[in-house]
Amino acid sequence: MSRLPKFVRLTVEPAIAVVFLVLWIVAEVGRAHPAGFWVALALYAVAIGISRALPAVALGIIVGVPLLQVAGVLSPPESTTWPTYEAAVVVAFVVGLTATARIRWAAIGAIVVQAVLVGVAMVYRGDWLSWIGARGTGVGVSEPDPSAAALSLVLTGAVLGLVAWTAGFALHVNARRRLDQELIAQAEAELAVADVELRGVKERSEIAQEVHDVLAHSLAVVIAVADGSRFLRNARPETSGEHTDAALREIADTARSALTDLRGLLEALHDDSSRPQPALSDLSSLVARVTAAGMRVSIDHFGDPRPLTTAQELSVYRIVQESLTNALKHGGGHPVAAVSFAWQGEGLALTVVSDPGGDAGAVPVPTDAAPRTFGIQGMKDRAHLAGGWLTADRDDDGAFIVTAFIPTRAVADASVSAAAGAGAGAGVGAGADAGDTAAEDAA
Incomplete structure (x- = not known):
């Protein structure tokens, strides 16, 4: 639905993934991190890169990484590395924009599950409370509730993911509406062209029919009179002169009438109201012409x-x-x-x-x-x-x-x-x- 070339559309997400990976590598260079961080970072970059081509796999990655962190398979997030979870926001936007309807609606559940897992991983597997200075604040200060902190993180993550998904879906709907309007406009244009062509065919058929009616009769009379005069000259030479004159007059009258009708037909192409049409009262002239033809x-x-x-x-x-x-x-x-x-x-x-x-x-x-x-x-x-x-x-x-x-x-x-x-x-x-x-x- 995008106006961008297909090659450009297919390279946008991989380019974003490369930028995401490079920026994190530059930001964390010189710092000691467990191998689990680099694995998670690479998986998130892959999820962004394939979010258009393989949206279901991308959703599985953004849910699977915090799940593995909660299960202890991957190292938990650290005070400087937890923002890698923002990759889920990018994936949610792309899925809302480009995925099929079934995967797009399933993404809402994946976003909520991912937010829950991130909240649990950051509070219970990581050390979120100490990162924000909520621990060790002094004697007499109550210990913060981890459940409340986890719930806050879950709500924040879910809202961010759903807002990104909604923005992508809104763009999808707008692009779809624009495409439908373009298709409707194209169909209307094609129908208009077809209507013009059909009218042209109809008009040509009517003109051909009218020309046939005008000329076929007149030419048939001319041919019959000419042949009759020629046969009479061979059969009765002594009377051929008188009959030839009459035949020539009849041919001239018929041709003149055909020329008048044809001229009126051509004039009618510019003004239909200007051409007189034959009526029942003209049948006597018609019969006279064919009678003269024999x-x-x-x-x-x-x-x-x-x-x-x-x-x-x-x-x-x-x-x-x-x-x-x-x-x-x-x-x-x-x-x-x-x-x-x-x-x-x-x-x-x-x-x-x-x-x-x-x-x-x-x-x-x-x-x-x-x-x-x-x-x-x-x-x-x-x-x-x-x-x-x-x-x-x-x-x-x-x-x-x-x-x-x-x-x-x-x-x-x-x-x-x-x-x-x-x-x-x-x-x-x-x-x-x-x-x-x-x-x-x-x-």
Whole structure:
């Protein structure tokens, strides 16, 4: 959790241990001490050095040294050497700061036990009372109570150890909180970046879909008219001039319309409100263009039309446009399409049936020829966004049928999602998914 490099963090405690050992050696040089003092000093230096890497062993050393002194294995503390017990304060701080939760909480008990053992060792094994001048103060002066002196030392040692432990633990909590805040800030930043990227992907997909809807239809009409004029010139040269002029006018009008739509789409990238969107009233122009390209189109209306939202009208227009475009591309030399609007129940039931007209030249597009199809899936997406549903499949006679349901404005405003779910449940059967492959082939 520290901002220091790992190498530096791992060398802090060993460095402190070396300083602790060297200072004590310098301070006690020239004085005669039993071997037990040097052993205890070395053990305390080791405890400080390993307090981060091996906290349990370090705690065992600071408890074990006074225990061995009380048991008589090591020589008791002396008047100038008892401050070596301060090594326990350093170990308590490091354990509170860096140890795992289980060892950190166990350290509280070790600190208390160490304080008790130090108090006993200094009063009963050492000569603490004489060091502080509490003995031999004169006749008539009562002898100090060793138990009270030991208790005082125990309390002092426990308080010092627990204060050091608390300071280390407080720093640990603060570092942990800071780390959590950094992680949260990093996660929020990553989520913000992901949100921007997702919005970008969504916008690119919408732009690609809109460009497909605008250009695919116009180019299909241009190609059909151009091919028809070329075939007519070869078949009936005497009438080719008049028909060529009409074909060129139709190509120019279609290209001009596509250019206007494309320019509006590009302008909409800067201002969505500035671009007029196609509506149901524009379907007559759409039908006129595909009719001029050689397709026979019939439109039937059933029931009384009810209002749709602007977005729903755009969806209906694009669905009809894409259906007629597919029929024009894959309908052979004599494509035929029938469009029906049935205003029944709670919305518009739209059906577009395209028939190749018995032309053997109608060749479906292989699935692998268009790895990313905007046609069929785009129509489904538009229907779902309008609160409805759409299916597309071939029947047994080879005709391609697009069926869609768009709820009326009142239903859509009340609950678009509920209408979409209800429409999908009513209109999408088990065979709809099975027909997706064939539908994509026809796109």
